[in-house]
Amino acid sequence: MFKKIFNYCKESYNELVHKTTWPTRSELINSAMVVLAASLLIAVVVFVMDFVFQHAMELIYNAA
Secondary structure (H helix, E strand, O other), X not given: XXXXXXXXXXXXXXXXXXXOOOOOHHHHHHHHHHHHHHHHHHHHHHHHHHHXXXXXXXXXXXXX
């Protein structure tokens, strides 16, 4: 059992070190900027939707 665990760890390390292609610093920065921009855009969209629904509900409940 321990031999299987050891082999799994050894193969995982080997794959991580020798077979994985890591992004360059510029690729990583570009990807991070895309994620940041998308997150901010989604946050703004959700904020606007919340603001509109809040005011619509206030109009509906205050009119009743």
